[in-house]
Amino acid sequence: VIAVAASNNGQELWYLTRGSGAVALLLLTASVLLGVANTTRWKTDNWPRFVVYGLHRNLTLLALAFTGVHVVTTIADAFAPIGIVDVVVPFLSPYRPFWLGLGTLAFDLLLALIVTSLLRRRIGNRTWRLVHWLAYGAWPVALLHSLGTGSDARAGWMLFLGVSSGLVVVGAVMWRLLAAQEAEPIVRAAGVLGAVGIAVALVVWARSGPLQHGWAARAGTPESVLGRPAAGKAGTAAARRTTRTVRSVRHAVSGALPRGRFSGSLHGRITEAPTEGGLVVVTIDARSTGSFRGRVHIALRGFPVDGGGVQMNDSVVGVLPAGAPRWSSGTVTGLDGTRVVSTVRDPSGKPVLLQFDLRLGGGSAVGGSMRGESRS
Numbered sequence: 456v457i458a459v460a461a462s463n464n465g466q467e468l469w470y471l472t473r474g475s476g477a478v479a480l481l482l483l484t485a486s487v488l489l490g491v492a493n494t495t496r497w498k499t500d501n502w503p504r505f506v507v508y509g510l511h512r513n514l515t516l517l518a519l520a521f522t523g524v525h526v527v528t529t530i531a532d533a534f535a536p537i538g539i540v541d542v543v544v545p546f547l548s549p550y551r552p553f554w555l556g557l558g559t560l561a562f563d564l565l566l567a568l569i570v571t572s573l574l575r576r577r578i579g580n581r582t583w584r585l586v587h588w589l590a591y592g593a594w595p596v597a598l599l600h601s602l603g604t605g606s607d608a609r610a611g612w613m614l615f616l617g618v619s620s621g622l623v624v625v626g627a628v629m630w631r632l633l634a635a636q637e638a639e640p641i642v643r644a645a646g647v648l649g650a651v652g653i654a655v656a657l658v659v660w661a662r663s664g665p666l667q668h669g670w671a672a673r674a675g676t677p678e679s680v681l682g683r684p685a686a687g688k689a690g691t692a693a694a695r696r697t698t699r700t701v702r703s704v705r706h707a708v709s710g711a712l713p714r715g716r717f718s719g720s721l722h723g724r725i726t727e728a729p730t731e732g733g734l735v736v737v738t739i740d741a742r743s744t745g746s747f748r749g750r751v752h753i754a755l756r757g758f759p760v761d762g763g764g765v766q767m768n769d770s771v772v773g774v775l776p777a778g779a780p781r782w783s784s785g786t787v788t789g790l791d792g793t794r795v796v797s798t799v800r801d802p803s804g805k806p807v808l809l810q811f812d813l814r815l816g817g818g819s820a821v822g823g824s825m826r827g828e829s830r831s
């Protein structure tokens with residue numbers, strides 16, 4: 456993670472966040488399944504108890520380790536305002552507070568699970584069991600977090616991951632309830648109905664929420680493309696390919712700024728020209744390739760400072776997607792070394808957050824990367 460952070464081209468951390476989140480969710484799903492299997496006759500009929508139990512415990516620890524990577528990369532990635540407090544205290548972050556908060560809640564539940572398991576002898580079986588049952592809640596909460604926060608909620612592979620995980624867990628819980636001979640039939644029936652009800656509610660929510668245009672975390676996948684990506688190939692590389700394909704297709708079709716999050720590599724020129732009153736204008740004109748294809752224009756006006764650069768008085772930032780008739784423009788809202796942050800308005804008036812990490816080569820060439828997120 457440190458090596459990746461040091462390379463600092465602004466996107467690796469984001470890929471790592473998404474990849475590690477997906478793997479953590481998969482591991483958690485497998486762990487829940489084995490946890491359920493552990494309470495049934497299945498384990499004694501097939502595998503010895505200690506195998507199922509050991510696998511369940513190790514998968515949970517591995518899920519926690521991947522969640523650790525997920526959390527560290529989230530914080531190290533300066534794109535969204537998410538701090539160390541947001542890792543343990545839910546619902547405080549200014550960044551999608553509720554949906555991010557659900558991830559924090561799931562993480563807290565996992566931590567409580569590990570701590571109480573380590574202290575099991577001291578705290579007694581009853582308390583340990585209670586926390587353990589509560590920790591199963593980490594799974595649906597993490598699933599809601601994934602769909603509510605993730606950039607890939609509309610991508611085929613993420614949908615496949617979410618839906619298939621949901622189906623197997625609901626199936627396993629129902630199987631467990633139906634096999635619970637000791638429970639009253641009415642309790643078992645209520646449990647089965649509850650599991651089905653939760654599954655239906657999840658599908659209804661996903662369809663009217665993360666899968667709809669207008670959802671803050673939408674990935675911008677047109678319906679026609681949703682089914683195409685390699686379903687089930689979870690992980691960073693597949694995620695990158697999928698998102699790229701999906702977004703560039705949308706982009707090419709509409710000529711508008713991509714929806715949700717997008718990124719690009721910049722290649723262009725930087726010039727500095729004096730204006731009246733001793734002011735200078737530093738202008739950057741670049742082309743972007745990647746999930747945002749088009750032109751970028753940044754102009755900073757102000758007093759020249761020793762060693763190059765400008766103390767900014769005013770600014771203009773514009774982006775023009777390939778094929779689009781009009782620029783989306785705004786001003787610089789943050790300037791820190793070679794990092795420029797801006798909010799521009801697209802032609803329909805929607806704000807789009809942009810961050811440019813520029814690489815100045817000494818001459819007039821300029822490179823670097825950009826990231827954006829359209830706010831709805």
Ligand code: HEM
Nearest residue numbers: 473476477479480541542558559561562597601605606607
């Ligand atoms: C058990 C705990 C957690 C699990 C299983 C989990 C899993 C996931 C998954 C599967 C995604 C979707 C990735 C994608 O769309 O490609 C995601 C997104 C995200 N998670 Fe978590 N997460 C957990 C906890 C947390 C915590 C504690 C934080 C930070 C405080 C966090 C921050 C984020 C962020 C910022 C995103 C959006 C990344 C993007 O731009 O796509 N997560 N998470």
